[in-house]
Amino acid sequence: SSELTQDPAVSVALGQTVRITCQGDSLRSYYASWYQQKPGQAPILVIYEKNKWPPGIPDRFSGSSSGNTASLTITGAQAEDEADYYCNSRDSSGNQLVFGGGTTLTVL
Amino acid sequence: QVQLVESGGGVVQPGRSLRLSCAASGFIFSRYGMHWVRQAPGKGLEWVAVMWFDGSDKYYADSVKGRFTISRDNSKNTLFLQMNSLRAEDTAVYYCARGLYTNHYNGMDVWGQGAAVTVSS
Numbered sequence: 001s002s003e004l005t006q007d008p009a010v011s012v013a014l015g016q017t018v019r020i021t022c023q024g025d026s027l028r029s030y031y032a033s034w035y036q037q038k039p040g041q042a043p044i045l046v047i048y049e050k051n052k053w054p055p056g057i058p059d060r061f062s063g064s065s066s067g068n069t070a071s072l073t074i075t076g077a078q079a080e081d082e083a084d085y086y087c088n089s090r091d092s093s094g095n096q097l098v099f100g101g102g103t104t105l106t107v108l
Numbered sequence: 109q110v111q112l113v114e115s116g117g118g119v120v121q122p123g124r125s126l127r128l129s130c131a132a133s134g135f136i137f138s139r140y141g142m143h144w145v146r147q148a149p150g151k152g153l154e155w156v157a158v159m160w161f162d163g164s165d166k167y168y169a170d171s172v173k174g175r176f177t178i179s180r181d182n183s184k185n186t187l188f189l190q191m192n193s194l195r196a197e198d199t200a201v202y203y204c205a206r207g208l209y210t211n212h213y214n215g216m217d218v219w220g221q222g223a224a225v226t227v228s229s
Contacts, residue, residue, distance in 0.1 A: 033215040035153070042203055042222060043145075043153065048215030049208075086153050090213055095167045097143070097155040097213065 004087055004100035011106040012077045020072045020103045022087030030090040032070035034063060037102075038083045046085075047072060074105075082107045110134035110218050112204050117223030120194055128223050130187040130204030138162070138182035141212025144189050146200035147222075156202070157189065158212060172198075194227045201225075 004024040012018035022032055031050050035043040045054050047063035050070065060075045070089070074081055087100040116128040130142070144156040157178040159166040166178050177190040187204050202223050205216035 031214050035216075037153075042219040043205075043216075044219070045215050045217045048217070049210075054215075054217050084152075088153075088155070088215075094213075096169060097158065099145075099153040099155060102152040 004089060004098055006085075006087060006100040006103045008101065009104045009106070011108055012074070013108050014079060015076055017073065017075045018077055018105065020074075020085050020087075020105065022070045022072075022089075022100045023068055024089065024098075024100075025068055026089055026092050026098070027065060027068050027070050029092075030094070032063070032065060032087050032089045034061075034070075034072045035086045035088065036081075036083045037086065043086065077105075077107050079107050081105060110206075112206065112218055112220035114202065114204055114220045114223035117202065117225045119226045119228060121229050122195060122227055124194055125190070125192045126194060126225060127191070128189040128202055128204075128225070130189075130220055132185045132187065132206075135206070135218075137180075137185040140209060141207035142178075142180060142187045143205045143207055143212070143216055144178060144187075145203045145205055145216070145219075146198075147203070148197070148200040151200075154200070158207065159187070161212070191225070194225075196227050199225060199227050 034047040037043040051063040084102045086102045113131045143158045157168045159178045175193045179188045204220045206218040208215045
């Protein structure tokens with residue numbers, strides 16, 4: 001199966017913009033989705049099919065993709081955005097899914 | 109409201125079996141592909157398995173292939189995960205999650221609260 005690589009930790013000043021990246025060969029062929037997880041809670045889908053929002057997700061979250069890299073951008077980060085973020089996509093076989101290792105976002 | 113509720117978790121000895129259930133409500137269960145995802149203590153998310161909306165196909169992570177079986181009963185709106193030959197490294201919170209209606213591989217938009225499984229002697 002393929003791998004998805006994320007930076008373990010990222011920080012951003014309150015109100016500033018932060019980009020969280022996810023790298024993997026399978027991203028050249030398949031969409032990435034992004035999940036937010038806060039301590040003790042189940043994950044929440046925040047972006048799917050590269051740049052679509054589920055209902056209820058603020059539009060300060062956006063997604064993009066280029067080559068083997070998918071990105072989640074938070075424009076004007078809020079204190080409540082402090083969480084772990086995971087990317088997810090199919091592997092090279094197209095039949096399995098794989099998660100990135102996760103990025104812990106700290107809002108300063 | 110749309111909801112997934114897992115049950116069946118617990119403490120089990122290595123080599124033994126356990127079956128998790130996931131009861132769905134608030135949506136037409138038989139129209140959605142469904143996933144199991146797990147998270148070991150202090151670790152990241154790991155995808156475990158997927159089953160097509162009608163049960164016609166299923167796939168597994170390499171780490172559980174041959175030991176775990178995903179199934180569903182659309183008449184009872186329930187997803188299952190049969191876990192055999194359990195190992196210490198299977199210790200995790202197990203989440204069931206609904207795949208997107210448009211393509212169940214492109215995102216998981218509803219998650220349960222998780223069922224804790226501990227494999228220990």
